[in-house]
Amino acid sequence: xxxxxxxxxxxxxxxxxxxxxAHNYFHSEPDNREPYTIVIPPPNxxxxxxxxHMLNNTIQDVLIRRARMKGFNACWVPxxxxxxxxxxxxxxAKLKEEGIAKADLTREEFLExxxxxxxxxxxxxLEQLKKLGASCDWQRTKFTMDDDLSASVISVFIDLYKKxxxxxxxxxxxxxxxxxxxxxxxxxxHIEKNAKLYYVKYLIEGTEDYITIATTRPExxxxxxxxxxxxxxxRFAHLAGKKAIVPVANRSxxxxxxxxxxxxxxxxxLKITPAHDQNDKxxxxxxxxxxIDILNDDATLxxxxxxxxxxxxxxxxxNIVKELESLDNLVKIEDYATKVxxxxxxxxxIEPKISAQWFLKMKDxxxxxxxxxxxxxxxxxxxxxxxTYRHWMENVRDWNISRQLWWGHQxxxxxxxxxxNDFVIAxxxxxxLPLAQEKTGNSALKISDLRQESDVLDTWFSSWLWPISxxxxxxxxxxxxxxxxxxxxxxxxxxxxxxxxVARMIIAGYEYRDEKPFxxxxxxxxxxxxxxxxxxxSLGNSPDPIELxxxxxxxxxxxxxxxxxxxxxxxxxxxxxxxxxxxxSNKIWNAFRLVKQWExxxxxxxxxxxxxxxxxxxxxxxxxxxxxxxxxxxxxxxEALMRIYKLIWDDFSxxxxxxxxxxxxxxxxxxxxxxxxxxxxxxxxxLHPFMPFLTExxxxxxxxxxxxxxxxxEAYPKQEVYNENLLQExxxxxxxxxxxxxxxxxxxxxxxxxxxxxxxxxxxxxxxFTSVIKKLGNIETFSTVLEKVDKALSFRVQSVExxxxxxxxxxxxxxxxxxxxxxxxxKGFLKSVQGKLxxxxxxxxxxxxxxxxxxxxxxDALAKIKTIEESLGSL
RNA sequence: GGGCGGUUAGCUCAGCUGGCAGAGCACCUCGUUUACACCGAGGGGGUCGGGGGUUCGAACCCCUCAUUGCCCACCA
Numbered sequence: 001x002x003x004x005x006x007x008x009x010x011x012x013x014x015x016x017x018x019x020x021x022a023h024n025y026f027h028s029e030p031d032n033r034e035p036y037t038i039v040i041p042p043p044n045x046x047x048x049x050x051x052x053h054m055l056n057n058t059i060q061d062v063l064i065r066r067a068r069m070k071g072f073n074a075c076w077v078p079x080x081x082x083x084x085x086x087x088x089x090x091x092x093a094k095l096k097e098e099g100i101a102k103a104d105l106t107r108e109e110f111l112e113x114x115x116x117x118x119x120x121x122x123x124x125x126l127e128q129l130k131k132l133g134a135s136c137d138w139q140r141t142k143f144t145m146d147d148d149l150s151a152s153v154i155s156v157f158i159d160l161y162k163k164x165x166x167x168x169x170x171x172x173x174x175x176x177x178x179x180x181x182x183x184x185x186x187x188x189x190h191i192e193k194n195a196k197l198y199y200v201k202y203l204i205e206g207t208e209d210y211i212t213i214a215t216t217r218p219e220x221x222x223x224x225x226x227x228x229x230x231x232x233x234x235r236f237a238h239l240a241g242k243k244a245i246v247p248v249a250n251r252s253x254x255x256x257x258x259x260x261x262x263x264x265x266x267x268x269x270l271k272i273t274p275a276h277d278q279n280d281k282x283x284x285x286x287x288x289x290x291x292i293d294i295l296n297d298d299a300t301l302x303x304x305x306x307x308x309x310x311x312x313x314x315x316x317x318x319n320i321v322k323e324l325e326s327l328d329n330l331v332k333i334e335d336y337a338t339k340v341x342x343x344x345x346x347x348x349x350i351e352p353k354i355s356a357q358w359f360l361k362m363k364d365x366x367x368x369x370x371x372x373x374x375x376x377x378x379x380x381x382x383x384x385x386x387x388t389y390r391h392w393m394e395n396v397r398d399w400n401i402s403r404q405l406w407w408g409h410q411x412x413x414x415x416x417x418x419x420x421n422d423f424v425i426a427x428x429x430x431x432x433l434p435l436a437q438e439k440t441g442n443s444a445l446k447i448s449d450l451r452q453e454s455d456v457l458d459t460w461f462s463s464w465l466w467p468i469s470x471x472x473x474x475x476x477x478x479x480x481x482x483x484x485x486x487x488x489x490x491x492x493x494x495x496x497x498x499x500x501x502v503a504r505m506i507i508a509g510y511e512y513r514d515e516k517p518f519x520x521x522x523x524x525x526x527x528x529x530x531x532x533x534x535x536x537x538s539l540g541n542s543p544d545p546i547e548l549x550x551x552x553x554x555x556x557x558x559x560x561x562x563x564x565x566x567x568x569x570x571x572x573x574x575x576x577x578x579x580x581x582x583x584x585s586n587k588i589w590n591a592f593r594l595v596k597q598w599e600x601x602x603x604x605x606x607x608x609x610x611x612x613x614x615x616x617x618x619x620x621x622x623x624x625x626x627x628x629x630x631x632x633x634x635x636x637x638x639e640a641l642m643r644i645y646k647l648i649w650d651d652f653s654x655x656x657x658x659x660x661x662x663x664x665x666x667x668x669x670x671x672x673x674x675x676x677x678x679x680x681x682x683x684x685x686x687l688h689p690f691m692p693f694l695t696e697x698x699x700x701x702x703x704x705x706x707x708x709x710x711x712x713x714e715a716y717p718k719q720e721v722y723n724e725n726l727l728q729e730x731x732x733x734x735x736x737x738x739x740x741x742x743x744x745x746x747x748x749x750x751x752x753x754x755x756x757x758x759x760x761x762x763x764x765x766x767x768x769f770t771s772v773i774k775k776l777g778n779i780e781t782f783s784t785v786l787e788k789v790d791k792a793l794s795f796r797v798q799s800v801e802x803x804x805x806x807x808x809x810x811x812x813x814x815x816x817x818x819x820x821x822x823x824x825x826x827k828g829f830l831k832s833v834q835g836k837l838x839x840x841x842x843x844x845x846x847x848x849x850x851x852x853x854x855x856x857x858x859x860d861a862l863a864k865i866k867t868i869e870e871s872l873g874s875l
Numbered sequence: 876g877g878g879c880g881g882u883u884a885g886c887u888c889a890g891c892u893g894g895c896a897g898a899g900c901a902c903c904u905c906g907u908u909u910a911c912a913c914c915g916a917g918g919g920g921g922u923c924g925g926g927g928g929u930u931c932g933a934a935c936c937c938c939u940c941a942u943u944g945c946c947c948a949c950c951a
Contacts, residue, residue, distance in 0.1 A: 190947090213951080267951095278949045279949050385879095387878075387946090574886090574887090576901085577900085579913075583911095587913080589910090590910040590913095636889090638888085741916060742916090742917060745916070745918095836932080839931055842931040846894075
């Protein structure tokens with residue numbers, strides 16, 4: 001035998017990927033067919049493939065391959081995201097290693113480094129996706145900072161500004177002191193931390209009395225500009241209008257009253273630091289308080305921090321606590337569990353900071369996007385995410401879209417002076433000049449008087465346009481491509497970015513196309529390790545996907561990932577799953593080997609067993625196809641895969657091939673052989689979306705194909721009506737076979753030894769599969785009898801009784817015990833059925849159908865009891 | 876603090892509008908049968924998180940408790 005017993009994916013995978021590429025099968029152009037479009041969630045351009053990508057992209061590939069085979073014009077658009085903050089952080093780190101500080105570079109110099117880095121690392125991840133088999137239209141590969149996409153981003157900014165939806169404001173924002181940029185609310189992760197609550201007393205000016213406040217951030221005392229109590233708090237009524245002395249700083253600040261203060265919490269007194277807390281800022285605005293910002297951009301204290309200048313905020317906290325203690329201003333310290341905001345990207349503790357930033361008004365923009373999901377115009381899978389989505393959308397706040405970074409889309413605002421609103425918005429500085437001249441009334445203004453905003457836009461401000469901008473539908477809303485491919489069909493992504501990205505894409509879709517960007521959103525779970533921990537680089541618990549594919553084959557890994565991964569459920573990943581996938585590859589490979597080695601003889605007749613086997617598998621395949629389609633419709637890919645897995649492993653290999661298998665070293669008839677090959681090919685087609693490489697390989701090994709032929713573009717099997725009766729009859733027959741095998745095992749009758757069997761004539765015993773029973777049971781004669789057979793082993797399937805006469809093997813005591821057990825069980829069953837049927841309320845209330853089923857069960861049980869009792873009697 | 880899920884076999888999960896608890900893997904037994912030991916045949920295994928209730932009948936509907944996960948949130 002020249003075909004190896006184990007499938008070796010190694011050379012196969014690269015070979016077929018190259019073949020598909022060479023024939024341009026992944027490429028799509030608008031035509032008369034119905035489109036089926038998926039845009040990839042663009043991975044970070046400098047990223048490396050991890051298990052999350054594997055899951056995500058396997059799903060997309062399954063969907064797109066199936067659509068392609070079903071005759072849609074399938075288009076999967078790949079690309080990468082510039083990932084402003086993440087990439088900039090990497091470049092900064094890399095420069096630091098080389099001894100270069102970002103601060104020493106000009107913007108242009110830094111961007112040169114960033115582009116160099118991008119060109120070097122960008123695209124690695126896309127190359128890795130090819131190993132997985134991803135059938136992306138690589139000719140359409142996009143990058144969020146390509147010229148056309150950048151132009152789209154800028155034009156959208158200008159448009160939204162003109163619509164009055166973008167404004168610049170002096171607001172309290174989330175400051176990441178490590179990346180030295182602001183973040184949107186969504187980029188802030190709240191983490192539970194054990195903190196301390198410090199009770200600090202402030203001297204009331206002109207008295208010997210003190211007032212005690214509680215704070216978690218004693219270092220901000222240096223920025224205090226008031227003490228605040230609740231106006232209804234009688235305890236502090238006498239302090240109205242008085243002043244307090246800030247410890248350490250020895251400044252005098254007013255004692256004010258505001259409803260915000262909770263009388264019950266802490267001491268009922270609050271220190272007000274408008275520069276470093278959102279609530280304090282609001283209270284400060286109501287009471288016209290001074291704002292003292294004590295922090296630098298890197299969260300060290302500035303000159304306002306007095307002798308703590310230069311110290312990090314946390315160092316200063318420790319030190320100021322010591323000083324307060326020595327000054328006798330510290331009353332006590334309590335443990336306190338609180339949640340602190342941290343940066344999604346750097347992990348740094350977020351500092352609330354007042355600064356001038358750009359915002360997008362979200363309320364009105366988001367309404368159509370909210371409705372679309374609530375009305376299922378955009379379908380979330382699973383739909384439990386609808387609640388989460390609604391909650392977020394109903395409470396959406398203005399989006400801080402500016403970042404104090406260099407890598408990204410620079411905001412097209414041109415300042416002619418230093419005021420918060422001393423700017424004009426334009427496509428270029430040349431276009432900005434006349435606008436600025438007009439706005440200022442100063443026609444002497446020159447280009448050199450203008451200065452472009454140095455901030456860039458939030459990464460998501462470009463990716464929210466992705467499904468439109470990859471087809472250049474922002475700049476050219478009527479272009480052929482966008483009109484053809486939009487709206488796309490499926491978006492496959494992680495729930496983590498439901499708000500960051502998915503919600504905003506829907507918003508942009510309605511704003512710029514007046515139409516949803518995709519029909520379905522498949523939300524994958526998080527890939528976790530066996531212990532349930534999220535797979536991450538820092539934990540080192542994530543296997544290298546490339547290594548995995550080397551070991552188990554890309555197909556094996558794909559199957560492993562999808563076998564147990566319902567939408568929205570986390571995937572507890574285990575190598576065993578890939579092993580199962582690999583084993584499945586091998587099973588199919590060996591089924592192929594078996595069939596391939598058969599010799600065909602035109603001259604011999606088709607046996608009856610093969611004839612019925614073919615009828616049966618025809619129906620079985622259709623049943624499986626129907627079930628598979630239903631699973632696909634519900635996006636239950638794991639179920640679809642499992643059904644195909646069982647179809648091929650159990651139905652096809654264990655049953656069908658065994659039924660048609662010719663005797664050892666004898667040829668197979670041509671008719672049966674043709675059917676076997678045809679079935680095998682149909683199996684390969686339904687499996688292809690899940691295991692593209694293996695199926696393509698075997699499909700080509702069966703026959704010589706023309707250079708234009710490939711499984712990837714074969715037509716997916718069509719659903720047809722099938723004979724359900726035949727399937728039921730077979731289920732009966734297979735139960736007979738199982739019983740025979742059981743008896744063989746029990747009585748240690750070798751399979752090589754033929755046996756005889758008799759069936760007691762009974763209307764329920766159909767004989768369609770008698771030839772199959774004979775073949776798979778290795779039966780010499782199969783006879784019908786009118787009376788029970790003495791001295792025989794017996795078994796019953798439903799109400800039909802079978803006998804196997806075996807010389808000397810019948811031990812009547814054993815038989816008796818066996819029958820008694822069987823009788824006991826069936827009587828118990830009958831009792832419960834009759835219990836129901838004798839319950840008047842059941843008979844009166846239950847639907848007719850249910851009662852009929854119960855009556856049938858009763859009759860069957862009675863018939864079976866009768867045969868068992870007779871057998872017992874005759875023993 | 877608010878909201879939303881989950882809790883079914885050792886593990887991962889199905890179980891549609893109430894009507895005999897399922898699958899895959901794992902496990903056990905047997906097997907050098909002429910595709911495959913990455914295999915075959917046969918088999919065991921569940922008080923459906925606890926407690927109430929509705930119903931002829933509850934894994935499924937209602938109440939309640941427990942537990943676990945996720946999302947949101949400016950109480951010092």
